[in-house]
Amino acid sequence: MGDQWASVGSLLAGLMFLGAVIRQYFPFRPETILIKYIRELTSFIYPYVQIKIPEYTGERMKRSEAYAAVEAYLSASCSQRAHKLKADLGKDSTKPVLSMDDHEEVTDEFEGTTFWWSSSKTTRQAQVLWYPTQEEKRSYRLTFHKSNRQLVLDSYLTHVLKEGREVGIRNRRRKLYCNNPSSNWGGYRSKVWNHVAFEHPSSFDTLAMDPGKKREIMKDLDTFRKGKDYYAKIGKAWKRGYLLYGPPGTGKSSMISAMANFLDYDVYDLELTTVKNNVELRKLFIETTSKSIIVIEDIDCSLDLTGKRKQKSKKEEDKSEEKKNLPPGPEEKEESKVTLSGLLNFIDGLWSACGGERLIVFTTNHIEKLDPALIRRGRMDKHIEMSYCCFEAFQVLAKNYLDVDSHPLFGAIRDLMEEVKITPADVAENLMPKSVDEDAGSCLENLILAMNKAKEEEASKQAQASTEENVEGEKSGAKEEETSKRAQASTEETVEAEEKSGAKEEEASKQTVCNGEETAQEKSTGSIADGVN
Numbered sequence: 001m002g003d004q005w006a007s008v009g010s011l012l013a014g015l016m017f018l019g020a021v022i023r024q025y026f027p028f029r030p031e032t033i034l035i036k037y038i039r040e041l042t043s044f045i046y047p048y049v050q051i052k053i054p055e056y057t058g059e060r061m062k063r064s065e066a067y068a069a070v071e072a073y074l075s076a077s078c079s080q081r082a083h084k085l086k087a088d089l090g091k092d093s094t095k096p097v098l099s100m101d102d103h104e105e106v107t108d109e110f111e112g113t114t115f116w117w118s119s120s121k122t123t124r125q126a127q128v129l130w131y132p133t134q135e136e137k138r139s140y141r142l143t144f145h146k147s148n149r150q151l152v153l154d155s156y157l158t159h160v161l162k163e164g165r166e167v168g169i170r171n172r173r174r175k176l177y178c179n180n181p182s183s184n185w186g187g188y189r190s191k192v193w194n195h196v197a198f199e200h201p202s203s204f205d206t207l208a209m210d211p212g213k214k215r216e217i218m219k220d221l222d223t224f225r226k227g228k229d230y231y232a233k234i235g236k237a238w239k240r241g242y243l244l245y246g247p248p249g250t251g252k253s254s255m256i257s258a259m260a261n262f263l264d265y266d267v268y269d270l271e272l273t274t275v276k277n278n279v280e281l282r283k284l285f286i287e288t289t290s291k292s293i294i295v296i297e298d299i300d301c302s303l304d305l306t307g308k309r310k311q312k313s314k315k316e317e318d319k320s321e322e323k324k325n326l327p328p329g330p331e332e333k334e335e336s337k338v339t340l341s342g343l344l345n346f347i348d349g350l351w352s353a354c355g356g357e358r359l360i361v362f363t364t365n366h367i368e369k370l371d372p373a374l375i376r377r378g379r380m381d382k383h384i385e386m387s388y389c390c391f392e393a394f395q396v397l398a399k400n401y402l403d404v405d406s407h408p409l410f411g412a413i414r415d416l417m418e419e420v421k422i423t424p425a426d427v428a429e430n431l432m433p434k435s436v437d438e439d440a441g442s443c444l445e446n447l448i449l450a451m452n453k454a455k456e457e458e459a460s461k462q463a464q465a466s467t468e469e470n471v472e473g474e475k476s477g478a479k480e481e482e483t484s485k486r487a488q489a490s491t492e493e494t495v496e497a498e499e500k501s502g503a504k505e506e507e508a509s510k511q512t513v514c515n516g517e518e519t520a521q522e523k524s525t526g527s528i529a530d531g532v533n
């Protein structure tokens with residue numbers, strides 16, 4: 001059937017071309033009527049309309065979303081009827097997902113109407129740099145009777161795209177993306193993100209933390225996932241920022257994996273240190289897809305994002321003055337120029353303009369080092385502290401690692417946990433059996449030993465600190481004594497000096513008085529003498 005339609009199609013294209021030529025050379029009424037008749041004849045002979053959906057569209061040969069949706073739709077609804085199929089691995093990697101092969105045709109029924117779908121592939125020789133390659137162009141073609149045009153435009157295409165997207169999400173294998181250094185971006189169809197299948201097993205069931213806090217986070221995520229209409233109503237982009245902070249080994253990265261598994265989202269792990277400037281950062285962001293979590297780990301270490309300029313030493317300033325006249329060296333070229341304002345734009349500028357349903361998650365071990373502008377609500381909407389292991393968190397780990405809900409040693413562990421700070425990572429390590437002979441009891445004993453050791457270490461540290469404090473105190477006491485002694489000595493010296501200088505002054509004034517008297521005497525004598533004279 002496809003070949004027949006193709007030959008009818010080329011006949012019609014010829015007639016249309018003839019019509020166009022006539023219209024160009026004879027723009028008068030009789031010819032216009034002729035064109036009209038040709039159209040009517042064409043429509044009578046071939047009363048069908050075709051819509052082509054190519055695989056790649058637009059700049060950078062981005063794969064068309066419509067093509068992906070149609071592919072998924074046809075794989076679900078038509079694979080029973082097609083003769084030639086393609087198979088790929090699905091989400092759980094056990095069942096293959098089937099789709100139509102190239103140059104295959106199937107029919108589809110919708111509201112009592114029949115539609116024809118065909119897949120085609122053309123190959124042409126292309127020159128990429130100096131390598132000749134085969135370029136393949138695939139497309140789907142929908143054919144329907146012209147009387148169904150309105151049905152197609154109003155409902156059938158919407159139905160196909162909606163169903164296709166849902167099937168695509170159900171079938172897709174989730175991905176973990178890492179950003180490619182920009183030096184690798186230049187090639188043909190090169191990608192800014194590389195990906196592997198995301199298969200991290202962490203979930204909210206395996207995550208050890210305060211149960212109340214866990215429930216709250218799950219509710220928050222669920223509300224976000226279902227919040228499309230709400231976000232549209234309040235005029236806010238459908239995005240949410242999370243800041244996870246706490247000491248190493250408290251489960252920040254595990255929490256991100258649990259979130260991704262809970263929401264069924266992809267993960268984009270953004271390594272900021274390889275991003276050269278804000279422009280690259282924007283490009284990376286634009287290439288992310290919806291239903292994803294964008295992660296920046298250890299944000300305080302990635303860049304100097306405190307917003308404060310580092311005070312340059314005099315030496316550094318001199319050096320940079322000298323360097324101004326020289327071409328940039330390799331170190332400078334590599335230096336990352338992503339700025340705090342660039343990152344803020346990334347979060348709320350373009351972030352709001354691009355499609356929705358994205359989470360952005362920052363992690364840090366030092367929340368106090370971050371600029372308040374970066375983590376204010378609206379940017380980082382939810383701050384989650386991941387902390388040391390509490391007894392409830394330990395119970396989750398004991399259940400997961402040892403399959404025990406209760407044990408006589410639990411009481412001792414509960415008491416120790418109130419006194420000792422231990423991370424879930426350390427608890428997990430102690431609970432994991434190291435040989436086949438180890439059972440739950442011995443693993444729990446290991447944990448108690450580890451906590452007792454940590455307690456002793458803590459006590460000895462405190463004792464050392466207090467000894468140092470005492471020594472310091474004694475030293476400062478001796479210093480104070482010395483200082484006060486010195487002060488006293490200097491006071492005494494001053495007093496002595498004052499006394500001496502007072503005596504001297506007295507002596508001097510006495511002398512002055514005497515001299516004065518003498519002078520006065522002399523003067524008066526003189527004046528008397530003068531008077532006499």
Ligand SMILES: Nc1ncnc2c1ncn2[C@@H]1O[C@H](COP(=O)(O)OP(=O)(O)OP(=O)(O)O)[C@@H](O)[C@H]1O
Nearest residue numbers: 206207208247248249250251252253254424425428
């Ligand atoms: N809350 C937790 N629940 C369950 N397992 C945990 C938890 N915290 C840590 N772990 C265990 O410890 C390992 C390390 O944890 P994770 O990488 O999530 O810590 P982190 O907080 O991201 O540390 P860092 O700050 O060093 O990146 C995990 O693989 C996991 O096995």
Ligand SMILES: [Mg+2]
Nearest residue numbers: 252253254297
């Ligand atoms: Mg981590």
